[in-house]
Amino acid sequence: MKPLRAGAVTSAVLLATLAAAPAAAQTMDYGGFEQLMGQPVTLSATGLPTTVSDVPAEMEIITADEIRRSGATDIPGILAHVVGVDVQNTGALAANVSIRGYNQLQTPRLLVLLDGRQVYMDIYGAAIWGVIPVTLDDIRQIEIVKGPNSALFGFNAVGGVINIVTWNPLHDTVHVATLSDGNGDHRTGSGTATVRLGDNTSLKLAAQITRDDDYAGDRTSDASYSNPHTIYQSFIAASLHQILFGGEFELEATHANLEETEFPLFAVPQYMRYVVDSLKAEFTGDTPAGMVTLRAYRNMSAVDTTIVNALELDYYNKLTVLQAQDVVKLGASHSIRIAAEYRNSIVDTTPIGGAHVLYNIGSLSGAWNWHALPWLTLTSAARVDRLWLQRTGLLPITLPGGNDLWNRVLTVATMNFGAVARLGPNDTLRLTAARGAQLPNLVEFGALQLFYPPFAFSGQPFIKPSRVDNIEFDWDHTFAALGTTMRFAAFGQETHDLPVEVGPPTTIVGPIHLGFSENIGNSREIGIELAFKGNLPGGFTWSLGGSERAVHDRLDPGDSTLTSGVDYQQGTPCQTANADLGWAHGKWEIDAFARYQASSYGVTGLVPGAYVLAPIPAYVAIDGRIAYKVARGITVSLTGQNLGTRETVQSAFARVDRRVQANIAVRF
Amino acid sequence: MRGATMVLGLTAGLAGLLPCNAARAQATARDAQLIVRTLTFLTEPPQGAAVIAIPYMPGDAASVAAARQAVAAFAGGVTVGHLTATPQLVATPDLAKLSGVVALFMPDRFGGDTRQLAAAARRLHVPLISTNLGCVEQGACTVGFSAGATVQIELNHAACAASGIEFIQAFRMLVKEI
Numbered sequence A: 001m002k003p004l005r006a007g008a009v010t011s012a013v014l015l016a017t018l019a020a021a022p023a024a025a026q027t028m029d030y031g032g033f034e035q036l037m038g039q040p041v042t043l044s045a046t047g048l049p050t051t052v053s054d055v056p057a058e059m060e061i062i063t064a065d066e067i068r069r070s071g072a073t074d075i076p077g078i079l080a081h082v083v084g085v086d087v088q089n090t091g092a093l094a095a096n097v098s099i100r101g102y103n104q105l106q107t108p109r110l111l112v113l114l115d116g117r118q119v120y121m122d123i124y125g126a127a128i129w130g131v132i133p134v135t136l137d138d139i140r141q142i143e144i145v146k147g148p149n150s151a152l153f154g155f156n157a158v159g160g161v162i163n164i165v166t167w168n169p170l171h172d173t174v175h176v177a178t179l180s181d182g183n184g185d186h187r188t189g190s191g192t193a194t195v196r197l198g199d200n201t202s203l204k205l206a207a208q209i210t211r212d213d214d215y216a217g218d219r220t221s222d223a224s225y226s227n228p229h230t231i232y233q234s235f236i237a238a239s240l241h242q243i244l245f246g247g248e249f250e251l252e253a254t255h256a257n258l259e260e261t262e263f264p265l266f267a268v269p270q271y272m273r274y275v276v277d278s279l280k281a282e283f284t285g286d287t288p289a290g291m292v293t294l295r296a297y298r299n300m301s302a303v304d305t306t307i308v309n310a311l312e313l314d315y316y317n318k319l320t321v322l323q324a325q326d327v328v329k330l331g332a333s334h335s336i337r338i339a340a341e342y343r344n345s346i347v348d349t350t351p352i353g354g355a356h357v358l359y360n361i362g363s364l365s366g367a368w369n370w371h372a373l374p375w376l377t378l379t380s381a382a383r384v385d386r387l388w389l390q391r392t393g394l395l396p397i398t399l400p401g402g403n404d405l406w407n408r409v410l411t412v413a414t415m416n417f418g419a420v421a422r423l424g425p426n427d428t429l430r431l432t433a434a435r436g437a438q439l440p441n442l443v444e445f446g447a448l449q450l451f452y453p454p455f456a457f458s459g460q461p462f463i464k465p466s467r468v469d470n471i472e473f474d475w476d477h478t479f480a481a482l483g484t485t486m487r488f489a490a491f492g493q494e495t496h497d498l499p500v501e502v503g504p505p506t507t508i509v510g511p512i513h514l515g516f517s518e519n520i521g522n523s524r525e526i527g528i529e530l531a532f533k534g535n536l537p538g539g540f541t542w543s544l545g546g547s548e549r550a551v552h553d554r555l556d557p558g559d560s561t562l563t564s565g566v567d568y569q570q571g572t573p574c575q576t577a578n579a580d581l582g583w584a585h586g587k588w589e590i591d592a593f594a595r596y597q598a599s600s601y602g603v604t605g606l607v608p609g610a611y612v613l614a615p616i617p618a619y620v621a622i623d624g625r626i627a628y629k630v631a632r633g634i635t636v637s638l639t640g641q642n643l644g645t646r647e648t649v650q651s652a653f654a655r656v657d658r659r660v661q662a663n664i665a666v667r668f
Numbered sequence B: 001m002r003g004a005t006m007v008l009g010l011t012a013g014l015a016g017l018l019p020c021n022a023a024r025a026q027a028t029a030r031d032a033q034l035i036v037r038t039l040t041f042l043t044e045p046p047q048g049a050a051v052i053a054i055p056y057m058p059g060d061a062a063s064v065a066a067a068r069q070a071v072a073a074f075a076g077g078v079t080v081g082h083l084t085a086t087p088q089l090v091a092t093p094d095l096a097k098l099s100g101v102v103a104l105f106m107p108d109r110f111g112g113d114t115r116q117l118a119a120a121a122r123r124l125h126v127p128l129i130s131t132n133l134g135c136v137e138q139g140a141c142t143v144g145f146s147a148g149a150t151v152q153i154e155l156n157h158a159a160c161a162a163s164g165i166e167f168i169q170a171f172r173m174l175v176k177e178i
Helices: A003-020 A030-037 A064-068 A075-079 A442-447 B002-015 B029-039 B061-074 B092-097 B114-124 B133-137 B157-163 B169-174
Strands: A058-063 A085-089 A095-099 A110-114 A139-146 A160-166 A175-182 A186-196 A201-213 A230-244 A247-265 A268-287 A290-307 A311-330 A334-348 A355-373 A376-393 A408-422 A427-438 A448-452 A455-458 A466-479 A484-496 A507-509 A512-516 A521-536 A540-555 A575-585 A588-597 A600-604 A612-616 A619-631 A634-641 A647-649 A655-657 A659-667 B048-056 B078-080 B083-091 B103-106 B128-130 B143-147 B151-155
Touching: A030 A139, A030 B029, A030 B151, A030 B169, A058 A064, A058 A484, A064 A139, A075 A085, A075 A095, A075 A139, A075 A160, A095 A110, A095 A160, A186 A659, A247 A290, A290 B169, A311 A442, A311 B169, A334 A442, A355 A442, A442 A448, A619 A647, B029 B048, B029 B061, B029 B078, B029 B083, B029 B103, B029 B143, B029 B151, B048 B061, B048 B092, B061 B083, B083 B092, B092 B114, B103 B114, B114 B128, B114 B157, B128 B133, B133 B143, B133 B151, B151 B169
Parallel strands: A110 A160, A455 A512, B048 B083, B048 B103, B103 B128, B128 B143
Antiparallel strands: A058 A139, A085 A095, A139 A160, A175 A186, A175 A659, A186 A201, A201 A230, A230 A247, A247 A268, A268 A290, A290 A311, A311 A334, A334 A355, A355 A376, A376 A408, A408 A427, A427 A466, A448 A455, A466 A484, A484 A521, A507 A512, A521 A540, A540 A575, A575 A588, A588 A619, A600 A612, A619 A634, A634 A659, A647 A655, B078 B083, B143 B151
């Protein structure tokens, strides 16, 4: 679909809904529900407002207060404090984040949403955290959903979901300006402001600019990585919210720039430039027909770097998404969600240009929530995605066949089932079963066309979606007398058809050795997680938890770590642990966080067929924050990351430096 | 047969863990916040200054004390969003002529006939709110909550319909509806 037509359809759908929306409808007030229930409330899992303990999936919610006290300078730094979330820092602003292991460079197993809008890049299927246009002060809560949840959230939600929810200027008032200065030549300024433009209209503006030096310690032989590059990050986001026809209408525009070292190809670090723009229109309304959400957005992502032989790798991707959802309560015990989605994603081929790879996807999904017994709720969800793949333009001589090979249709079905039993005020049990799907990313579908004589590397149309089956048992318990909560999870999952973006050059056509994206086999994981969280007299807060997991890869004959660059078995640390202790009294807040990761391996290399495993020793990373309110609305703080040692090996690449920042935040 | 026995045994075991609906003794400031916040989720929420009636049984010392405690919980007035609610004591004989209130709040030790309060709520087209979940389950009260370690809120669909009031769908989805 051409952009103009997509826009016209969007406008028509929105106008039709607005015309039908009644004046009495109201908007979702997260703060109101949170105040009512005494705990964060989420809309994201089933479309129903649900407290975190009642969600039919293992979900953690990090609140704005916890974010403020985290001492982190970015979102991965916050996520690293959560049991079961794996964070591998590869740069001062670059990190690979996965849930329950399977971490890798630019991990594609995570669905990352910002107020319902996809913010991972379709090019790699991965989140580049530095271009997500949100200040930490603008975040109301971060929802972390563990395990495959494609039927509830959409594809890519195979390892889990990170859903970032920001303040709504119709309900929340936020005025914050923050300045930060630290070692590594770190400087950041950010601001978030809401403005009321009458009773029914509000505006929100958020912006940030950051300068940083990347980590100095080198673990690779790549010369360009030996000297730390300067990181530049800037973004601005503006959104207009209006009560219109009884519902809430939102228009949002964002622009983000980032220059940092990432890993676009062959696990080799390269200095990258990203420019990402987005436009979004959304309507939500509580109507007689149900809670209706209509959302349309476009992400425009440009990625630019220079790789081997001075070749320019320039991706430009346009993603257009239209979503419609209706959630209806039927009687006292049943709720139904029906949703439809259309998406169009197109990318230029690179470094050999002159062609486009694109796909259209139509999706239908439904979820049924049934309060079967006063203490038992059952949720069943299913989703079907149908993908039409195409390629247009010139075909390089290095590729056999023609564009017709890309005329493929893929159909993927996913499901989620969850039974939540509230056994009294202190105990909740969850039993969940799920099948998730990870569609191939655009690089795997052929956006990459690299000719490096005598080798040629490319994506291809026959790569299959990856499928993840998961079964899980969770138990939440409150020790009321101790003010402590416990969360336990035991899970087992199997991933089928693991994908790799670029396989080894084993196909020989004349003098050319071709390497394609491919599926290389299966992997199985079992694991448990246990976490405690509580309060103590005197203003103390604490948490302690850990995970134990075992991954077993079963690669196809002929595939190996050497050829594919994949080794989840040795790449997933068998044990992780998190502990934090906080204290607040009067004008003071002091928080410390420790994160342990058992030894593992990271993949590095130069070309497929020559990947190697680099050992990552067990380590403990310590973060902290000391803050003092010097006056009403003014807080000064010292924050630090990796405080325990001068340098820590956390990946196959750079050593993570100790970083310390002095900050001032003004809230008015 | 053995399977049925196991299911029954499991059910009995789970039933032993289910929450009991015993009422609590005194209304708290947190209760007052919950009452006023609940009113903001009506499809036609009251705004500005509003009055919440707190009934009591004259001559019943426990009932009077519970009502006074509930009034104290409001500390002169509770503001949530655009709504500021103040409490007003109402003796049960005066319920028939009561008007101008946005809700009735029944203290736990009300001690009187809840049907009388339900009738007043229906006549006034306002919710009857309680911290006794049993009252909601019996159909007399419209909304009930228990504000312990975790908040439980119950909503009686028939009682809402009888009073001609409606809560927004998001609220109905969040709470337990009977």
